[in-house]
Amino acid sequence: MNFLKNILSIIGAIVIIGALVVFVKYNLKDKMDKASKLDPKAMSAYMNMFNAVLTTGRSADAMVRRVKIDPDVSTDDVIESMNSIAGDANMLQVGDSRMAEMYDHNGERQRYIRILHYCAPNIAKTFIDYSEAYGAFMPCRILIVEDDNGDRWLMTMAMELMLFGGHTLPPEMMKKAEHVRDTMYKMMDLAAKGDF
Template identity: 75%
Template sequence: MNILKSILAFIGAVIIIAAIAVYVKFDLGDKLEKASKLDPKAMGAYMTMFDAVLTTGKATDAMVRRVKIDPDVPTEDVVEAMKSIATDANMVQVGDSHMSDKSIKDGKGNRYIRILHYCSPSIAKEFIDYSLAFGAFMPCRILIVEDDNGDRWLITMAMELMLFGGHTLPPEMMKKAEHVRSTMYKMMDLGAKGDF
């Protein structure tokens, strides 16, 4: 019985020493303090992304939002619907990149690929003034792409980490950021149906 107590005491001591070593090595106290200063929605946003990474095994799939286009809606109707919704929300289409190349023969046919770029210049300036890094995410883009089955999709960056992943944005900036996000998502949801 004394031997069992000694073994258990030794195991307990090793666990305590390991916990202290991890705490010191990774400076968990400092990290926990910093994490407590993040936006209240930050952990949920990160966990949603991490769950998607675990499910798909692809970080890129975890960072996007996708909507399937109704098969009865012509692509140009989708584009027009999104342009109309953007205009109503004071956003402008600042680019239209056709990525499909009819000359490429890859054995899979010619996939339709097109990227539409949208921006609100006044909001963009304010966010770049706040952090230059925001400029790397501009303009907002929506990809129109055909998959291997011929289905068409609208895909954009999921904006939750930009909004909630760090310290809480100032209230006026958060309001504008949420406006951009809701506009982009509305453009996709209604555009996929050809609806204005």
């Protein structure tokens, strides 16, 4: 009787191991086939994001690009510079959310928080026509924020996953997406130094 139990246990273990091997093999193959259809830069973009999550422990930090504003550059000059660069690239400032000024209504100092919104309507339409989900990321935003040390920062969404995180975008769309990304990054880099 024990012999029969042992045989049945061995057969059961073999069946379970076989089922696991088949499941892993075909499930992994399916995932690998799908991954091979992504943009060639997708894995690098995801790994960069994952490394940032490992470093900070915060997913939001991994999804933003930040540039420190030179202390000699006024916030008004930063905004003027960004609006000028955006206009030169056919992007419009479509919103301005003043979350917190330097002083509250009682005259007490608080940290500065402001979000500027930019859009190129013709490009926005192209992407929404491609997938409505892109609309959830519009308009492009740049946060101006003062940290606990009094340093000011410009932050925006890191756009590499939008460009490269899925299947390769059609060439005309990729050109437009890169134009938006390059413009947003240029706005931040130059404005942080007071350049136009």
